[in-house]
Amino acid sequence: MSSSSPCAIALEAVIFDWAGTLVDFGSLAPTQIFVDAFKSFDIHITLEQARGPMGLSKWQHIQALLAEPAIARQWQQCNGHAPTDKDIDAIYSRFMPMQIAKVGEYSQGIAGVAATLCWLRSKGLKIGSCSGYPRQVLDVLLPLAAAEGIAPDHVIAGDELAAGGRPGPYMALANVLALKIGDVAACIKVDDTVPGIEEGIRAGMWSVGISLSGNEVGVTPEQLAQLTSEQIAGLRSRAEARLREAGAHYVIDSVADLPAVLALIETRLQAGQRP
Template structure:
C-alpha cells in the first residue's frame, strides 16, 4: 500500500495555492516505518527495572512526550501491579524520572537504526518546497534524540525547514497545540487555518486540531498499525486491511480530516485541502472525508 518513489504522483505546480505550511511528525510519518524505535526502547527501559511491558502497551500512549508516555504506562493496571510487587509501593514521579534516565541513552543509541525514510518522504518534502509551501516538524522525542536523528534523516533527503522536540517547550507537548504553533512562529506562517498537521498518533492529530489546523492521519506506516517493513511484507492482505481500518477509525475519532496509508499518498490530500482553503473553508467547520 505504500508507493515507491518512482510511482509517486505529484500534482502540478500551483495546485497548493493557499496552503502555507505542512507540519510533520517524525517516527511513523517521515521515518521509521511502523514507529519501531520508541516502542522497543520503552520495552527495554521498563525491562531493566524488571517490569514487563508489551509492544502493544508501549504503543498505547504514543505521541505524548516521553516523560508523559512513561507516566501513562505506569498508570496502567498491569504495569502498576508489577511495580507494586517488585518495589512494594505505588510508582511515583521519582520512578518516572528513573525510567526516563534509563530510556534516554538507549533511545539516543538506537534511534539511528530506525532512521530510514518512509517511501516518498524526501520526494514530498522536495515537492512542497518547489510549491512554496513551508515544512515544519515536531516529535515526542526529546531534543537530544532529535539531534541524533536529524542529520541522519537529512543525509537521506528528509530535512523539514524546522523541528521542535517534545521536551523544549515550557507549556508542554501533545495533545496541546504548542509544538505545532511553535513551528508556525518559526516558519512565519500567517494563518493556522492554512496549515496542515500530519501525524500517525491520536495525540498528534489532536495537537493539530487544537492548534486550529487541518489534520491528516497516517495509518499503514504508523504507530496504530505497527508493522515493521518485514512484517508488512509477510502479512496476509486481510490482516493488513483489518489493522488499517482500525487505525483509520481511531485517527478519525481523534479529529483527522483525512487519513492516508503513508506520506506517499499525501500530495493528493494536500491538493484537496488547498482547494477547500481557496473556497474559504476552514478546519474547524470542515467535514472529514
C-alpha cells in the same frame, strides 16, 4: 493561487511528526526502547502496551504507562509502593541513553517521504516538524535523516517548550511562529499518533493521519509484505478509525500519499472552508 471566495486562504505549511511519519516505518524505535527500559526495572510490558501513549513526550509517555492498572500493579509488587514522579524520573534516565544509542538503527526514511518534501517545496510550502523525542535524541536522528533528503525547515523537540507537548497545540504553534505562518488554517499537521492528531486539531489546523507506516499499525515493511490484502485492509481500517476518532480530517497510508489530500484541502480552502 487565486481566490474564489473573500474568506479563502492559501496553504502555507505542512508540519510533520517524525517516527512513523517521516522515518522509522512502524514507529519501532521508541516502542522497543520503552519495553527494554521497563524490563531493566523488572517490569514487563508488551509492545502493544508501549504503543498506547505514543505521541506524547517521553517523560509523559512513561507516566501514562505507569498509570495503567496492570503496569502499576507490577510496580507495586516489585517495589512495595505505587509509582511516583521519582520513579518516572528513574525510568526516563534509563530510557534516554538507550534511545540515543538505538535511534540511528531506526532512522531510515519512509519510502516516498523525501520526494514528497521536495514536491511540497516546489509548491512554495514551508515544512515544519515536531516530535515526542527529546532534543538529545533528535540531535542524533536529524543528520541521518538529512542525508536521505529529509530536512524540514524547522524542528521542535518534545522537551523544549515550557508549555508542554502533545496533545496540547504548543509544538505545532511553535512551528507557526518560527515559520511566520499567517493563519493556522493554512497549515496541515501530519501525524501517525492519536495525541499528534489532537495536537493539530487543537492548533486549528487541517490534520492528516498516517495509518500503514505508523504507530497504529506498528509493523515493518517486511512484515507488512507478508500479510494478505484482507489482513492489511483490517489493519488500515482499525488505524483509520482510531485516527478519525481523534479528529483527523483525512487518513492516508503514508506521507507518499499526501499530494492527493493536499489538493483536496486546497479546494476546500478556496471554497472558504476552514478546519
